[in-house]
Amino acid sequence: MKQITACIDASPGAMAVVDAASWVSQRLQQPLTLLHTLEKVDKNAADLSGSIGFGSREHLLEQLTELDAQRAKLAIESSRIMLESAEKRAKEHGAQDCSVQQRHGRLSEEVLSLVDDTRVLVMGRQGEDHPDPTVATLGSQLETVLRSVSCPVLITTGVSFRTPTRFMVAYDGSEAVERALDAYADSPLLKEAECHLVMVNHTDAEHVAKFTAAQQRLEKAGFNVVTRQCEGDVLSILNDYQFRHQIDLIVMGAYGHSRIRQFFVGSHTRNMVSHSKVPILLLR
Numbered sequence: 001m002k003q004i005t006a007c008i009d010a011s012p013g014a015m016a017v018v019d020a021a022s023w024v025s026q027r028l029q030q031p032l033t034l035l036h037t038l039e040k041v042d043k044n045a046a047d048l049s050g051s052i053g054f055g056s057r058e059h060l061l062e063q064l065t066e067l068d069a070q071r072a073k074l075a076i077e078s079s080r081i082m083l084e085s086a087e088k089r090a091k092e093h094g095a096q097d098c099s100v101q102q103r104h105g106r107l108s109e110e111v112l113s114l115v116d117d118t119r120v121l122v123m124g125r126q127g128e129d130h131p132d133p134t135v136a137t138l139g140s141q142l143e144t145v146l147r148s149v150s151c152p153v154l155i156t157t158g159v160s161f162r163t164p165t166r167f168m169v170a171y172d173g174s175e176a177v178e179r180a181l182d183a184y185a186d187s188p189l190l191k192e193a194e195c196h197l198v199m200v201n202h203t204d205a206e207h208v209a210k211f212t213a214a215q216q217r218l219e220k221a222g223f224n225v226v227t228r229q230c231e232g233d234v235l236s237i238l239n240d241y242q243f244r245h246q247i248d249l250i251v252m253g254a255y256g257h258s259r260i261r262q263f264f265v266g267s268h269t270r271n272m273v274s275h276s277k278v279p280i281l282l283l284r
Helices: 014-028 054-092 107-117 140-146 175-185 205-220 234-244 259-264 268-275
Strands: 003-007 031-038 096-104 118-124 153-156 166-171 194-200 225-230 249-253 280-283
Touching (some): 003 107, 014 031, 014 118, 014 153, 166 175, 175 249, 175 280, 194 205, 234 268, 268 280
Parallel strands (some): 166 249
């Protein structure tokens, strides 16, 4: 059975990740794994021993080695305590078969090692290097992961998460969003939430026909669908719609073309993830 994988750290938004992952685990009835990675430290970063005498250098090297060992021990213990706290919270929020994993290495590499067994990956928009989770920017680890994984990714924003009662689909008629449509239409994840299907700047007959077909597909799957067609700046319109209609979650198909090209040429996906006030579910 596949699992829900949630990446946590000591950032202010970590508990939002735990709560979101618990909700996904409960809705999909799949086990939850809470993952924390300990990055390897460059042992040569603080080595100043070459500029002093032999006796002092030997003593300093011993002190540095002892300090490195103490730091590593403290990091492991802090990680263990954090994972235990997160596991307790997840179970209280209804997570299924919750477990924890502490790993050593780069987050992106550890996530890739688990991706084949992951149904949904849950991450925060920023990590420990960004103390303010409301800032409109992406953490470097998230960018790396998003360029690599093929599973759905739920990205949390801010320091809290609430169960979605309304979600918005940013529809553009692309292959990516059509695949996303099939994914959540047949999934129990959002069945009880009101669906807002929104299309911006596609007024030609082909896109309108696809938009209508998408609405019918969702209604047939049992969703209560609200539709809206707009023109203007995509980011501004979608964020304004989210605010005015109290949307709790945005669903998007990620990367209509090359993932790397889309990321570095300012795709709508990247802009939405950076600026959204609510969590975003990216589907491929």
